[in-house]
Structure formats: C-alpha cells, structure tokens
Amino acid sequence: MLKRFVVERYDRSALYTSFTHWFKTYGWLELLRARGTSVLLKPNFVMPSAPHDPSTTHPDFYMSIAHVLKDAGFDVGIGESPAFGSCEAALRRHGVLEECKHHGIDVVEFRGSRTVVGVEHDEAYTTLTIARELSAWSSLINLPKLKTHKQLVFTGATKNLYGCVTGKRKFFRHNLCKNDPVRFARMIIANARAANAVLHIADGIEAAHVTGPRGGVPYALRTVLVGDEPLALDWAFCLATGLQPGTTPLFQALESQAREQAAAAARAVLHGIEPETDFVHAKLIHVSFGPIAVLRSFARSVRQRYGCA
Numbered sequence: 001m002l003k004r005f006v007v008e009r010y011d012r013s014a015l016y017t018s019f020t021h022w023f024k025t026y027g028w029l030e031l032l033r034a035r036g037t038s039v040l041l042k043p044n045f046v047m048p049s050a051p052h053d054p055s056t057t058h059p060d061f062y063m064s065i066a067h068v069l070k071d072a073g074f075d076v077g078i079g080e081s082p083a084f085g086s087c088e089a090a091l092r093r094h095g096v097l098e099e100c101k102h103h104g105i106d107v108v109e110f111r112g113s114r115t116v117v118g119v120e121h122d123e124a125y126t127t128l129t130i131a132r133e134l135s136a137w138s139s140l141i142n143l144p145k146l147k148t149h150k151q152l153v154f155t156g157a158t159k160n161l162y163g164c165v166t167g168k169r170k171f172f173r174h175n176l177c178k179n180d181p182v183r184f185a186r187m188i189i190a191n192a193r194a195a196n197a198v199l200h201i202a203d204g205i206e207a208a209h210v211t212g213p214r215g216g217v218p219y220a221l222r223t224v225l226v227g228d229e230p231l232a233l234d235w236a237f238c239l240a241t242g243l244q245p246g247t248t249p250l251f252q253a254l255e256s257q258a259r260e261q262a263a264a265a266a267r268a269v270l271h272g273i274e275p276e277t278d279f280v281h282a283k284l285i286h287v288s289f290g291p292i293a294v295l296r297s298f299a300r301s302v303r304q305r306y307g308c309a
Helices: 012-025 028-033 059-071 087-093 097-102 132-136 157-164 169-176 181-195 230-240 256-269 291-305
Strands: 002-006 038-043 075-080 106-109 113-117 127-131 139-143 145-149 153-155 199-209 217-219 223-227
Touching (some): 002 012, 038 132, 038 157, 059 139, 059 199, 087 106, 097 106, 113 181, 127 132, 139 157, 223 230
Parallel strands (some): 038 075, 075 106, 145 199
Antiparallel strands (some): 199 223
8 A cells, every 4th residue: 555645835734634534534543443542653853953854754744643643532652763862852843842742642762672583694683673662552653754865875664764773773783784785774674674663654745855864955845655565655755756766775675576566556656747857866875884973973962962952
C-alpha cells in the first residue's frame, strides 16, 4: 500500500481535515485499533530548530496527526532521539511542547535500549540495539522528512527510523562500517525492520535539497507519501525528485527481489507524474566520521545540553 497526496502548504486546520479523511477512508484507524490503543509518532528532528527549518518534520504536520489520533481515542506519544539535544527541546523550539502537555500527548525520550537482530554475516552489525521505549506502544508511525543527505544521497522513511537508536550509538555505528556506504545502508535497513513501524507518513510538503541532513534549502515538493513499506516510499521519493534509486547506497544494499517490489509500488503511485527537474541531491561524502567531526559533535552536544546553542 503506497499513496501520494498533493498538499500545497502547511495549514494546521487543513492538514487535520485531510488526515482525518485519509485515516478513515483508507482503513488506517482500523489497522491501528487491531494492534492496540496507543500510538507513538516518530518525526525527524535532527536537533532542536525553528518550526520552518526544512530539515525537520513540520510541527503542523505531526501535531495534526497527533490530534486526529487523540480524537479517535488513542493514547498518543511523540518520540525521538535527535542527533543533538532532546525530543522535549525540539518540541519546545517548535512551539508545541505546552500544547502536547495540555492535550495529554506524551513526550518520549529514547534512552533505554534493547537488543535486536542485525545484519547477517556482518560482525560489526550482527546484533543491533533499538530504543526500549518502543515496546511500550501498540503501534509506531514513522513521520520522516523527505530531504537530501550527504552520507546516503537522500533520506526518507527507512533512514528516519535510525532515530530510534539511542544517543551516541548512532554516531558510533557510522564508524563501524569503515566508510562503506552500502554496508552502512544494510544496517539502516535492518534497523528499520526492527523498529517495525506500521505506517510511514512522509512530510514532503516542503522538502529540503542541496545539502543535508541539516542546513538544506527548502523545496516546495507539495507531496505527502504514505505507505506500510518504507523502501517503496523511499523509491517513490527518488523517482519524484529525478534520482535513480539504484545509484544510491540504500537500494544497492537490497537484493534484487526487494528492489523490484519497491520499484513496482513506486511506479504505480507515480504513474503519469513527471519528476522534478531542479531538485538538487547532495553528493556523497564519507559515512564514517574523522577526529575533527568527533570533536565537533562532542562540542555541539555540550552546547545543546547546557543551552548555549
């Protein structure tokens, strides 16, 4: 199941109306109810930033979905482990932290970890860890931002679930691949499977291009992609922005049958739609971090923790 919707701009009221309709029309509420009564939303925050930073899932986007689910009777939480800062700090910068508290939307910091199956025949990634907090929720809904990414060319549904890895473990896993982006992508895919999100609802209303995952340039893609398979959604994003999926580490890491399944679903939903011709994807840089990057990361973490950023 993969669907594409055209949404012109961020408008909380209009988004709430649209999501209410889509959740009812396409059976997503029933899908969630069959699993239980609680739903955790996993946006992309990267680090605390302004509401219109194109690097992050927009607050109107994820709060609209949160209210649709609350009004449908679900317990709702918003959880994330940003590269820098905290989920609470990101919600505060987005101006919605008090709204979450007022409406009983839980703020979930990913701090604990549990062991999951990783990548077969890869000593560095044979076992992985993922946020223990996910286990407390009946369903996980992934709310990625569609954008370019210097270490994987692009990031969408699959890569966003890497934010379910706690703390600096994300940073260290980059270096375990020994600067092999396809090897790193295999771990990203295994991590996404372990997170086991039931739905992926991608914010491409205003995407980010030129550079990423932070500091990208806004791009009016006017697209919301929804699916139950993250790789199909990501393939569709590539096609929509003029990127050949097979040239990217994420899809080079897939076996042929999985690539064909993702491609077929994406082509079906984008049939007759011309790709964007001026969306600029980032050129690949090293996946692993050098000593200077390690020091910068440490310094940025200190600034975020003590409110100096």
